[in-house]
Amino acid sequence: MISRNQQLFERSQKYIPGGVNSPVRAFKSVGGTPVFFRRGKGAHVWDADDKTYIDYVGSWGPLILGHAHPEVIEAVEAAAQNGLTFGAPTEAELEIAELLCKLVSSIEQVRLVSSGTEATMSAIRLARGYTSRNRIIKFEGCYHGHDDALLVKAGSGALTFGHPSSAGVPEETASSTMVLDYNDLAGVEQAFNQFGDKIAAVIVEPVAGNMNLVAPKPGFLAGIRELCTKHGSVLIFDEVMTGFRVGLECAQGLFGIKPDLTTLGKVIGGGMPMAAFGGRRNIMQCLAPVGAVYQAGTLSGNPVAVAAGLATLKQVQAPRFYENLAASTRQLTEGLAGAAKKHDIDFCAQAVGGMFGLYFRNNLPSSYAEVMGCDREAFNRFFHAMLREGIYFAPSAFEAGFVSAAHGETEISDTLAAAERIFSAWSL
Numbered sequence: 001m002i003s004r005n006q007q008l009f010e011r012s013q014k015y016i017p018g019g020v021n022s023p024v025r026a027f028k029s030v031g032g033t034p035v036f037f038r039r040g041k042g043a044h045v046w047d048a049d050d051k052t053y054i055d056y057v058g059s060w061g062p063l064i065l066g067h068a069h070p071e072v073i074e075a076v077e078a079a080a081q082n083g084l085t086f087g088a089p090t091e092a093e094l095e096i097a098e099l100l101c102k103l104v105s106s107i108e109q110v111r112l113v114s115s116g117t118e119a120t121m122s123a124i125r126l127a128r129g130y131t132s133r134n135r136i137i138k139f140e141g142c143y144h145g146h147d148d149a150l151l152v153k154a155g156s157g158a159l160t161f162g163h164p165s166s167a168g169v170p171e172e173t174a175s176s177t178m179v180l181d182y183n184d185l186a187g188v189e190q191a192f193n194q195f196g197d198k199i200a201a202v203i204v205e206p207v208a209g210n211m212n213l214v215a216p217k218p219g220f221l222a223g224i225r226e227l228c229t230k231h232g233s234v235l236i237f238d239e240v241m242t243g244f245r246v247g248l249e250c251a252q253g254l255f256g257i258k259p260d261l262t263t264l265g266k267v268i269g270g271g272m273p274m275a276a277f278g279g280r281r282n283i284m285q286c287l288a289p290v291g292a293v294y295q296a297g298t299l300s301g302n303p304v305a306v307a308a309g310l311a312t313l314k315q316v317q318a319p320r321f322y323e324n325l326a327a328s329t330r331q332l333t334e335g336l337a338g339a340a341k342k343h344d345i346d347f348c349a350q351a352v353g354g355m356f357g358l359y360f361r362n363n364l365p366s367s368y369a370e371v372m373g374c375d376r377e378a379f380n381r382f383f384h385a386m387l388r389e390g391i392y393f394a395p396s397a398f399e400a401g402f403v404s405a406a407h408g409e410t411e412i413s414d415t416l417a418a419a420e421r422i423f424s425a426w427s428l
C-alpha cells in the first residue's frame with residue numbers, strides 16, 4: 001500500500017517545485033521519498049504515517065532545545081496574543097539586541113532580519129558600503145544562503161574570479177566574488193597580496209557546517225583576521241549555524257577571534273524566522289537610517305519570532321548548558337565511530353559543541369576536496385538503514401548534524417544500538 005508520506009509527496013510535486021520549499025528536503029542526494037512531519041516533541045518527530053524518529057536535524061539547527069520546548073511555546077503564545085506584527089519598534093526587540101551585544105563581545109550594534117540569507121546579504125552590502133570596495137572572498141564548500149553574490153563557485157584558477165553556481169546569477173555579480181580553499185591560509189595571503197586594496201570582505205563559516213563539518217585548522221581564522229586588519233577589509237563570521245550552537249559566545253568565543261561583523265540565525269530565532277547581523281559600531285552606523293547603506297524588512301524583529309528567540313537564549317544561558325550539550329554530542333560521535341571500528345568500516349565522526357560530522361572515510365577531512373572524497377554510497381546506505389530504524393539524520397552526506405538538549409542518554413544509546421545493528425550487518 002502506498003504510504004501517506006508518498007501520497008503527500010506526489011501531491012506536493014504538482015503544486016510545489018520538486019514538492020519541497022527548500023531543495024535539500026527533497027532527498028535528491030540520498031534517494032527515496034522525503035519524510036513529511038506532522039509533529040515534534042523534544043528529541044522526537046512523527047511523520048505522516050505516524051512513525052517516530054529521533055531527530056538529528058532539528059530543522060537544520062535552530063532547535064537547540066528540541067521540538068516544542070514548553071517555555072518557547074508559552075512565550076510564542078503570549079506574544080501572539082498581543083498582536084503578530086506592528087512594523088514599528090517594540091521593547092522585546094531592544095531586549096534581544098541588548099542580550100546579543102552582551103553575549104557576543106564583538107557585537108556592539110545589531111540589526112534583526114528574518115533569515116540567514118538576509119543577514120549575510122545585508123552584511124556583504126554593508127561591508128561594501130563601509131569600505132567603498134566591491135570584491136568578496138568566500139570559501140568553497142561554505143554556504144551563506146542564496147544571495148547572488150554568494151552563490152558562486154571557484155573559477156578555473158586559484159585567484160580567478162568566481163562563476164555563478166546557480167542559473168540566474170549574473171556573471172558580473174559572481175565575478176566580484178573570489179572562491180578560495182577552506183583552511184588554506186596561503187591562498188588567502190596570495191589573494192590579499194594581489195587584490196588587497198579591492199577586497200571589501202572575507203566571509204567565512206568559523207566551523208564549516210555546509211560541507212558536512214570541517215573544523216578550522218589552528219591559525220586559519222587568526223591568519224584571516226590579521227590579513228583583514230592589515231588591508232582594511234571587513235571580516236564577516238557567518239555564525240548563522242555556529243552561533244549559540246557551539247557555545248554561548250559562538251564560534252568566535254571558542255577560538256578567541258573577533259570578527260568585524262557576525263551573522264546569526266537559526267538558534268537565535270528558536271525555530272521562528274529570525275536572524276541578525278551585527279558588529280563594530282562604526283560599521284553598523286553606516287546602515288540606514290543613520291548611514292547610506294540601505295537595508296529594511298516589513299517583518300524584521302517580528303514580535304513572535306523575537307519571543308521565541310528570547311525564550312531560547314534564556315535557556316542556553318543555564319549553567320553547564322553547553323558542556324552537557326557537547327558531552328551528549330561527543331557521546332554520539334564517539335559511539336558511532338567505535339561501532340564502525342569494531343566492524344572494520346571506514347568511518348569517522350567529530351563533534352564541535354552541539355554539531356557533528358559523520359564521514360565515510362578513515363580520517364577527519366580538513367578541506368572541501370577531502371569531504372568530496374567521502375564514500376557517498378556508504379552514507380546513503382547508512383542514512384536509509386538508520387531511517388528505517390527510526391533515526392533521522394540529515395538527508396545528505398554533506399550536511400552537519402545537530403544534537404539538542406532534549407537528546408538524553410536514552411536517545412543517544414538507542415541511536416548507537418541501531419548503528420551497531422546496521423554496522424554488524426554491513427558486509428553481509
Ligand code: PLP
Pocket residue numbers: 060115116117118120143144145146205209210238239240241265266275
Ligand atoms: N549561513 C549559514 C552558515 C547557513 O548554514 C545558512 C543556512 O543553512 C544560511 C547562512 C542561510 O540561512 P537561511 O536558510 O535562514 O536563509
